[in-house]
Amino acid sequence: MTSTETPTAGRIGDSPLRPDGTLKVTGEFAYSSDLWHDDMCWGVTLRSPHPHARIHGIDISAALALPGVYAVLTHEDVPGLNRVGLEHLDQPALAEDVVRYQGEAVALVAADHPETARRAAKRIVVDYEVLPALTDPRHALDDDAPHVHPDGNLVRAMKIRRGDPEPTAPVVVALDFEVGMQDQAFLGPESGLAVPDGEGGLDLYVATQWLHVDQQQVCRVLDLTPDRARLHLAGVGGAFGGREDLSIHVHACLLAMHTGKPVKMSYSRDESFFGHVHRHPAWLRYEFGASDTGELIYAKADILFDGGAYASSTTAVVGNGGTLGLGPYNIPSVSVDARGVYTNNPPCGAMRGFGCVQAAFAHEALMDELADRVGVDRVEIRARNGMREGDRNITGQLIDSAAPVAELIEIVRDLPLPADPVGERDIRDLPGGAANSTHGEGVVRGIGYAVTYKNVGFSEGFDDYSTARVRLEMTAGEPVATVQTAAAEVGQGLITVEQQICRTELGVDRVVVSPKDTSVGSGGSTSASRQTYVTGGAVKAACEAVRASVLARAAAQLGARNLRLDGDKIIAENGEVLASLADVLGDDAVDETVEWHHRPTEEIDPETGQGNAHVQYAFSAHRAVVDVDVELGLVKVVALDTAQDVGRAINPDAVVGQIHGGSAQGMGLALMEEIVVTDGKVRNPSFTDYLIPTILDMPPMQVKVLEYADPHAPYGVRGVGEPPTISSGPAVAAAIRAATGKALRRVPVRPEHITL
């Protein structure tokens, strides 16, 4: 719902303001939870209270009898295939005979008021037989483990083998690490509005990351053709991976089709914790072998991801954890095993950093251990082992653009440090803050470093593309470009980037961004840090097609060649203005649609893990400075500084904004963010008990942006959004280790890990 124009000029490399900024500060921007329709009713979801149970029957009669209730639906009301899933169709849209996690959707209600719908849902009687739940992923592949799905509990196992199969080294370090379950915690609740068209089809307005994949899933379950299920992007209140899977989509559509009424659904925060997948918790065992001077000789890693009850994007997360899980280092001999398994825990899938976040905690902790063992500085050991352009990574892929690992880590080392604490301190700057738990006694400062690299775009042979449509016409005497893509704006600023590219390519000032919907081809997912690269590439290509078509017309009309288009002028080779765009176009519009694919990647070899799995890599480094109250185990992050290579900053201010926000999420995982699951049940589904960093928790951040253009990418861009979430957390953990001398082999670090 962002049909917007902007008066702000700005080409690539400038930082024009976002075109939806004014709407967002006046309260007029329509988020998915703000939608309203005449005669609309409210949908709610009844969810399983059990992590694993058989359903013997569902009695909806008492719910249906409640005045104000329009429909109560179960799996029996699903017209199409009752299966959803991003990579495996393994999850029923509404549970059939078994529920596999606490929170699985069982039934739906539509009513005239959300409270009526909630009360009706409580009247639905589900006859559950509680079954034993598999809740420890470390036992999921045991011979006697109960099967979560008929084919067993393995979602994916990947192997990487390179170099000497039995390497030895003079120095060997090893560790076990554990990463807790993180939540995306986007602020805008899952929500949307489904509006039936009275002719057997509908329009769904929803907050999502990928409209076209949602459309496929909706059509499959509702048994509709795509022309009958039109999806529109409603305003998105953040995503971070948590909107890749379906939430209300199919449910709202089912209710709308059954009632013939517009249906709005909007999750409460509590339900949101059950309504989307989380970041996989992981168990990691790492071993590095190195020379006496700290050059890596070999690395072994065993990584286990808990996928929970349904696969979601576990397959790809395992792919990332495996192929990227040893970090941005040169390692001659490698053995990696990464697995993702089914359990009866909450399903896990995409979250910013996608499989790399978990691994980075392990490889960065082990790098520090190695540095200390061989007596090499922790920055120096990273610089010494860091990848450079022209190296090959552990899948044998050539790193064919900048890989400035050494430079990044040295930059963050050399950034100014916060002043050493002297004298009386403002308690707000101390661990515990206004709780007044210390005046500086027992507080120790520590500094930690981390580097990472992350793939950009979809990998392992996926045909990853985006579609852009660009129209150029004269409006009120002025050239106006209109750009249409289905690529989701989730807050990151893609619509600004689309405008900047059109202005740059066509020389126009005014660029209208069309609403995002499925009336144009797929834009691919707003994930994997890929939209500026891939949809940016598509918009650039569509602009080039428009320009070529305008110039072909001009050439025919003017009988001239080698023309150039600049704003509203057609210019000859010698710089002479030959005609205006108005002369050439008249009342016509030039309108071009282009589907743009990035360089192909390939599947890796199943035995060796070798292959060109990824299209691009992005690198970042962080330095964290923390003060730790070692008596109470409280941590205050004093500084969190970073350097990142972004290839080319299309919008430098927005790039820095991404880096700030990404860094905060990584810090959150290191310090406080964990969905606590016991016996398959979520213990803290609220912002009271699931903590994300506040403005009091965040330190000032110095950000240094490098721009080493990637010659293979449009404008040289490199994805930006994810690397900061990967390297910030391990740097914070390292800083706490430096302050406390504790090993700290689990995140989030809790006070008792520090004090006990």
Place this chain on the structure above:
Amino acid sequence: MRIELTVNGARHEADDVWEGESLLYALRERLGLPGSKNACEQGECGSCTVYLDGVPVCSCLVAAGQAQGREVTTVEGLADDDGLDPVQRAFVECGAVQCGFCTPGFLVSTHDLLARNPSPSDPEIREALAGNLCRCTGYEKILDAVRMAAQS
């Protein structure tokens, strides 16, 4: 139940309000003012912050009936005929808005802070905004925006 209240200077009334409805729900779903946001509806995020008789409150924690006869100002009421309030302008210009879901709450909280303390220090800004969560920005540009608004 029927409620009558003044929102952004205009009289509003709503019929058939269920006693359990919050002021936030009434504003968003009954009075056509969805600018105040519903990120948690349990008093933890500040996205629903409005002025109630001049005092900032989490409107998700106020029963609609409690607003009977009172004056409410929401994010929709910050701008006037001369355009955006300086706080709103600063948030746009500093890049303090990404997804923007936290923004209405931050704007009202900041507006209140600057009314009480026109030139707050950084620790004072952080303390005043500690009840507003943002998941996108890491707060750096929000601090920039508050500093800019304080200067204008």
